[in-house]
Amino acid sequence: MKTLYTLGLALVLTPLPGLVQAQASAEPEIASYSIDTTLKISTDRKTRGVSDTHGEPGLELTVEAAHESGLIAQLQLGSVSRVNYPEGNNLNAMLALGWRGGNPEGWHYGLGAAREWFPGARVDEAPAGFDASFTPTGWVNTRFHTSYLVAELGWSYLTARYLYVVSRDFRGANTATVCGNYLLVKLPSGDLGPALDCYGSAMQHSRGTQLLDLDLSYPLNGQTKLVAHLGWQRVRNFRGLDTMDYRLGLEHQRWGLVWGAELAGASVRNRDLFIAIDTDGTMRQMEKPKLILTVAKKF
Structure with missing residues (x-):
């Protein structure tokens, strides 16, 4: 926590016999903010139970800033795989801005917006489709950048977030992308x-x-906490x-490090839509359960 002090100069007049004495007093106005930075390495980097790194280790840097007024900001840079996000530079960036109020140990709430870049x-x-003779009916160019509106409500260690x-x-x-990948998965059969x-x-x-998203972070003692998450995704x-x-x-x-171990995965409606195919034609399920080990350093 860093604290900024703004000094105000007050002139105090104290009458003395034959003399008026000027005395200056400084009264600080306090405005507080915090900046927390975390660097994390994991054996797999999953988003909502689905691997962004094609099942390989990932790296993530998160910077969070909060002001006493309730304004908050988060910048996150993370590694992703070119198998999952073709032609990219193996980077995912996310910026979120918003406001949070309430009592962190009781009810708390917030509103914000976020943007992801790949x-x-x-x-x-x-x-974009095929006619009866299997001729494409059109062509589509696609990028992966995504914008969200966000609302959250929490109580103590439990937080619910809607995007x-x-x-x-x-x-x-x-x-073009969902059905195109589905078509590649089905071609061998x-x-x-x-x-x-x-x-x-x-x-x-x-x-x-x-x-x-429902997230729980429950301290078991001064050094160890239980982390749990349940999430639902409905894709229009x-x-x-x-x-x-x-x-x-x-x-x-x-x-001085935070060591983690977690089981993460997803239950999906159609598993074929969560298969990633690399340049060698090897197929790999991105949502299957996996034990993920992490180590993080907070600054």
Whole structure:
């Protein structure tokens, strides 16, 4: 916690016999803010139970700032895989701004907005659909940047957070990308019917997607706390991407570091839509449960 002192100069007149004495007194006005920085390494970096790093280790830097007025800001930089986000530079950046009020040990609440960027990541000229002769009916260029409106309500160690997607797509989810990846997954088996049905009769986007997160951080003692999470994802126009994700683990402070172990994954409506295919054609499930180990340093 850093404290800024603004000094005001007051002139105090004290009558003395034959003399008026001027005395200056300083009364500080206190405005407080905090800045917390955390660097974390993990054996897998998952978002809502789905790996962003193709099941590989990930790195994350988070800077959080809070002012006594309730204004808050968070900047997060994290690693992602080019398998999941093609043509990118393996980076995901998120900036959130908002306001939080209430009592941290009792009821607390907040409102804000957030924006995610995936620099360089894109899918260019993907088919928007196919006609009866399997000829593309159009071509679509897609980026993965996403904007959210956020509201939260919490009590003590438990926080609920609701997010509403206001950008055209939720992390690039549209007919061209979702159904295109589905088609690639189905090609080896030759069962293309479900993938072609995915395209439907018109190009669809995922603006209006809704997300709900419940997070618990409960101290067991001065060095150890229980962390738990349940989340629900409802992707507009793409029911196959709907999920319920979970996370359960422990965090322990020792030697100036925070050590963590957690089980994280997701229950999904259509597992084929959560398969990532690398350049060698190898397929890997991104939502399957996994034990994730983490180590973090707070500054």
